[in-house]
Amino acid sequence: MNAKDNLFEIIKANASQKELNWIETKATGSLQSLQTAFVATPRFISKTPINTSVTQKGIDFQTWTLDKLVRAYFLTSLNISDKETYTKTLNTLFETAENNEAVALTSSLALLENPETWLLRATDAVRTNIGVVFDAIAFENPYPQEYFSELAWNQLVLKCIFNDKPIHRIQGLDERTNKELATSISNLAHERWAAGRSIPPQAWRLVVKYLDEEIFEDIKRLFGSESQNDQIAAALVCKYSEFGAAKSELEKHPDLEENTKDITWSSLEL
Amino acid sequence: MCQKESEIKQNPSHFEGTAEELEMSKTIQANYMDYVKDMKFFDPHIHMSSRTTDDYTALVDAGVVAIIEPAFWLGQPRTGLASFKDYYSSLVGWERFRSSQFGIKHYCTIGLNSREANNEALAEEVMEILPLFLYKEGVVGVGEIGFDDQTAAEEKYYRQQLEMSKEAGLPVQVHTPHRDKKKGTELSMSIALEHGIDPGMVIIDHNNEETVESVLDQGFWAAFTIYPFTKMGNERMVELVKKYGPERIMINSAADWGISDPLAVPKTAALMKIRGISDEAIKMVCYQNAIDAFAKSGQINVSDFETPQEIDQSLKFNGNTVLRGGQIPRVDKNSIFIS
Numbered sequence: 001m002n003a004k005d006n007l008f009e010i011i012k013a014n015a016s017q018k019e020l021n022w023i024e025t026k027a028t029g030s031l032q033s034l035q036t037a038f039v040a041t042p043r044f045i046s047k048t049p050i051n052t053s054v055t056q057k058g059i060d061f062q063t064w065t066l067d068k069l070v071r072a073y074f075l076t077s078l079n080i081s082d083k084e085t086y087t088k089t090l091n092t093l094f095e096t097a098e099n100n101e102a103v104a105l106t107s108s109l110a111l112l113e114n115p116e117t118w119l120l121r122a123t124d125a126v127r128t129n130i131g132v133v134f135d136a137i138a139f140e141n142p143y144p145q146e147y148f149s150e151l152a153w154n155q156l157v158l159k160c161i162f163n164d165k166p167i168h169r170i171q172g173l174d175e176r177t178n179k180e181l182a183t184s185i186s187n188l189a190h191e192r193w194a195a196g197r198s199i200p201p202q203a204w205r206l207v208v209k210y211l212d213e214e215i216f217e218d219i220k221r222l223f224g225s226e227s228q229n230d231q232i233a234a235a236l237v238c239k240y241s242e243f244g245a246a247k248s249e250l251e252k253h254p255d256l257e258e259n260t261k262d263i264t265w266s267s268l269e270l
Numbered sequence: 271m272c273q274k275e276s277e278i279k280q281n282p283s284h285f286e287g288t289a290e291e292l293e294m295s296k297t298i299q300a301n302y303m304d305y306v307k308d309m310k311f312f313d314p315h316i317h318m319s320s321r322t323t324d325d326y327t328a329l330v331d332a333g334v335v336a337i338i339e340p341a342f343w344l345g346q347p348r349t350g351l352a353s354f355k356d357y358y359s360s361l362v363g364w365e366r367f368r369s370s371q372f373g374i375k376h377y378c379t380i381g382l383n384s385r386e387a388n389n390e391a392l393a394e395e396v397m398e399i400l401p402l403f404l405y406k407e408g409v410v411g412v413g414e415i416g417f418d419d420q421t422a423a424e425e426k427y428y429r430q431q432l433e434m435s436k437e438a439g440l441p442v443q444v445h446t447p448h449r450d451k452k453k454g455t456e457l458s459m460s461i462a463l464e465h466g467i468d469p470g471m472v473i474i475d476h477n478n479e480e481t482v483e484s485v486l487d488q489g490f491w492a493a494f495t496i497y498p499f500t501k502m503g504n505e506r507m508v509e510l511v512k513k514y515g516p517e518r519i520m521i522n523s524a525a526d527w528g529i530s531d532p533l534a535v536p537k538t539a540a541l542m543k544i545r546g547i548s549d550e551a552i553k554m555v556c557y558q559n560a561i562d563a564f565a566k567s568g569q570i571n572v573s574d575f576e577t578p579q580e581i582d583q584s585l586k587f588n589g590n591t592v593l594r595g596g597q598i599p600r601v602d603k604n605s606i607f608i609s
Contacts, residue, residue, distance in 0.1 A: 040405050043568070095355065096399070098362035098406040130367040 003056050003111045004076040010052045011073060014066055019045050023070060027077045035089055038074045039101065045070045057110045058142035058171065064107070071104035072111060080113045087117075094121055099132055106136035109143040116147050123148075126156050134159070138170055145172030154181045161188065161203045168202065168269040182210035186218050198225075201233035202268035211243035219246075223253055229268055235260040236268075302540040303332065309552065310576075311535045314338045314560035315414070315443070315475060315495065315522035318376070319357075319365050325525070325532045326372040332536035335575040336375040338564060339365060340414040340443050343383045345527055351395040354382075358403045366408065375575040377564070379413030379443045380404055387427040388419070397430055404438045410567040411435070413443025414475060417454040420447060425461070432465045440567050442472045443493075446481065448500065455481045459488055473563050476501055476524070482510060486518060491563045495524040496534035504538040508545045516554035520563065 001009075012020065022044045026037035047065045054061065061069060080086050090112065094105055106125045109118050122144065125137035137144065137156070144156055153176055160167045167173055185206055189199050204222065207215050222234035231253075238250035239260055250257050311334045318326070318339050329337070339361055348354055361378040369376035380403045382396045403409060412435040417424050435442045442462065447454035455474060462472050469489035476495045477485060485492040494510070495501045507521060523534035531537065539556045543549070564570055 036405065039402070042407050043405075092402070096359055096402045098408070099366055100407055102363065130364060132367070 002076075004073065006054065006056050007069060007073040007076060007111075010050065010054050010061060011066070011069060013052060014048070014050050014069070015045070019066075019070075023073070027074065031079065031085065031089055034074050034078060035093065038071050038093060038104075039098075041071050041074070042067050042100065059107070059110065060140055063140050068100070068104045068107065071101070072108040075105070075108050076111055086113065090118075099130060102130070102133045103136040106133055107141060109137075110141070110146065115143065119147055119152075123152050123155075126152070126159060134163075135165070138165065140169060140171065142171050144170070145176060150176075150178055150180065154178070154184060157181060157206070158184055158188065161185065161199055164200060166269065167200075167206075168265070174205070177206050177209055179210045182207040182215060186215045189218055193221075198227065198230065200268075200270070201227070201229040202265055202270070204233040204237050205265045205268075208237055208240045211237065211241045211246060216243060216245060216249075220249065223249070223256070229270075231256055232260055232263075233268060236263075236265060302537060302544075305540040305543040306333065306536055306552075309333050309536075309539060309549075310335050310557055311539065312336050312557045312560045313522050313532075313535045314473070314520060314564060315340055315493065315524045316532060317342060317524070317526040318369060319360060320527040321525060321532060323368075323372075326369065326374065329374060329532055330372050332533050334374065334535065336377065336561075336570075337369065338377045338379060338410060338443075338560070340379040340411075340445075341381050341383065342414055342445075342526070343385045347386060347389065348392070351392065351399065354392075354396050355399055358399075362403065362406050362408065377408050377410045377570065379411035379441075380409050381412045381415040381431055381443075382427055383414060384416050384418035384424045384428070384445060384447075387424045388421055390423050390426075393423065393427050397427065400431070400434060401438075404434060404440060408569055409440070410564040410569045411441040411443045411473070412438070413441075413473075414445040415442065416445040416458050416475075417447045418445075420450065420454055420457065425457075428458070429461060429465065432462060432467055435471070436465065436467060440471075441564055442467065444472060444474050446474060446476045451476075451478065452480050456484065459485065459490060462490075463488070470563075471566055473520070475522070478502060479506065479510065482514060482519075486514060491518050491520065491559070493560075494519070494521045496521055496538050497524050497528075497530050499529070504534065504541050507538055508542050508547065511542060511547055511551065511555055512545075516551040516559070518559060519555050520559040521555055522560075 011023065015023070026033060029037070045067045047067050050061045050064045050066060050069055052061050078086055078089060093101065097105060106122070109115055109122055112118055122137055125133050128134050138160055144153060148156065157167060157170065157173070158181070160170065185199070185203055192199050204219070211219070219234050219237050222230045225231055235250060235253065235256040238246040311332065313334055314337070316337050316339060318337065341358060341361060344357070348357070358380055361380065366376045366378070380400065382393055382400070387393050404412065412431050415428055415431045417428065432442060444458050444462070446458060455477070459469070459474065463469065470491070473491040473493050474485045475493040477492045478501070482492050494507055496504045496507055501524070511519065521535055521538055523530060523532050525532040525534065535556050539552050542552050542555070561570060561572065
């Protein structure tokens with residue numbers, strides 16, 4: 001099913017009749033009417049959480065509210081036959097967006113026509129300091145996994161770690177690990193340690209495939225950390241890694257080896 | 271806003287008072303917050319974009335739970351439409367978020383200020399983009415608009431924006447001029463009435479002893495800006511509340527890039543308390559009336575600032591989580607150590 005129809009099915013299952021009436025009068029209207037409807041949505045549509053098992057392009061709408069979903073629906077209702085007007089309309093919406101509008105736009109990037117053309121909007125959302133907008137690109141969003149370059153991807157992940165945000169909510173986290181990112185995480189840890197601070201233990205899951213002599217020193221240090229979660233992270237890295245010395249290092253900590261036998265990184269997803 | 275020597279002379283500052291008042295101010299000021307420690311405040315006119323994070327912290331500590339930031343003049347003229355667009359965007363974007371970091375609910379009013387109405391070519395373009403912002407969440411009015419020099423161009427765009435407020439069902443926040451204030455205030459009100467706008471939808475701002483009576487008599491809301499030197503002093507304000515009562519009167523700080531005081535509302539509340547004004551009246555003037563007036567926009571949900579909020583992970587910013595109830599990450603200003 002195309003995005004527009006699919007979204008409308010979910011809306012129908014979650015909206016009141018009065019809300020549906022309003023949506024229907026707007027969705028068939030002119031471009032200007034859709035644009036205004038996008039802005040005015042919260043005046044007519046509640047912010048109730050969405051309950052659905054339906055997904056679209058890998059977006060799980062369970063974390064969405066109804067007003068956000070309706071906004072996404074209006075975006076998918078825009079006429080795409082005139083590309084220039086379509087682009088101009090969306091640019092105006094991005095440039096004048098209030099925070100909740102920016103969240104709706106950012107979360108809907110993968111649903112837009114030619115999603116790859118909106119890359120700059122996506123990386124702008126990574127650059128923002130507005131927490132809710134950053135979260136909209138980072139979490140439960142298929143866009144970065146599919147369209148980000150390695151550089152942009154690594155920025156997203158690093159910024160999450162830097163700001164103590166939950167990286168496990170990034171789609172494609174394990175699929176898009178890379179050597180550069182592993183090195184950056186090691187460097188970030190060194191900076192933090194020098195300042196007497198630390199990085200979130202689950203960040204170390206990103207170095208598993210790229211363990212080398214240098215990063216292995218970090219893991220040894222984690223085994224000696226006062227934080228139990230750091231120790232668990234070290235054990236999990238060794239458990240999953242194919243790096244030569246990892247297994248024997250883990251054997252030096254039999255208690256941890258035993259304790260982490262039946263757990264995965266999900267136990268550190270805080 | 272602008273501080274002119276001539277105006278300071280015309281309007282003596284609030285430091286002048288009776289010997290008794292002077293004595294009282296010396297003994298009481300240090301602990302003035304004790305008088306209002308359980309009160310909540312709503313400042314319906316404060317330009318936070320021009321203020322620091324220290325001010326946000328001070329507002330939270332003083333009990334200010336919600337604010338309105340009117341769109342205004344930035345101290346120098348904007349040269350293009352994009353500057354206006356970015357400014358309006360910041361009022362519903364970055365500044366709103368920054369405020370939320372401190373647990374303060376941030377609303378705004380959107381409009382073309384009177385000074386920049388005089389650049390007609392640019393004003394025309396601004397009129398075109400205003401509707402894009404007026405319908406946004408948390409936009410509680412058209413403002414601050416009105417007169418500065420009282421030119422024909424100012425009148426033209428004041429009228430156009432009044433029509434927009436009618437169309438959008440939004441209250442109007444009217445700036446009254448520094449110079450020739452009485453005439454400008456009367457003109458602002460008569461034009462609003464001429465456009466068929468319910469005076470209950472109009473907040474006439476920056477009143478003083480000379481303008482208040484006519485504003486109240488005609489059914490408008492009367493806002494007073496407690497601002498050192500150029501506008502109202504808070505001792506004068508106390509006297510006005512004693513004289514006119516608390517109905518349809520509200521106070522604000524209009525704190526901005528000039529020498530102003532973001533704590534004007536709580537400070538004035540404390541002074542009212544000390545001078546024997548009832549808690550009920552203080553609540554009306556420093557909280558409830560502003561909410562009642564601007565809630566006519568349909569954009570104020572009092573539970574957003576009256577009920578403590580759950581911790582929201584998305585409000586984490588650079589590793590800091592800002593919670594309600596004074597749990598803002600604190601910097602000890604007296605410590606030489608920064609960690």
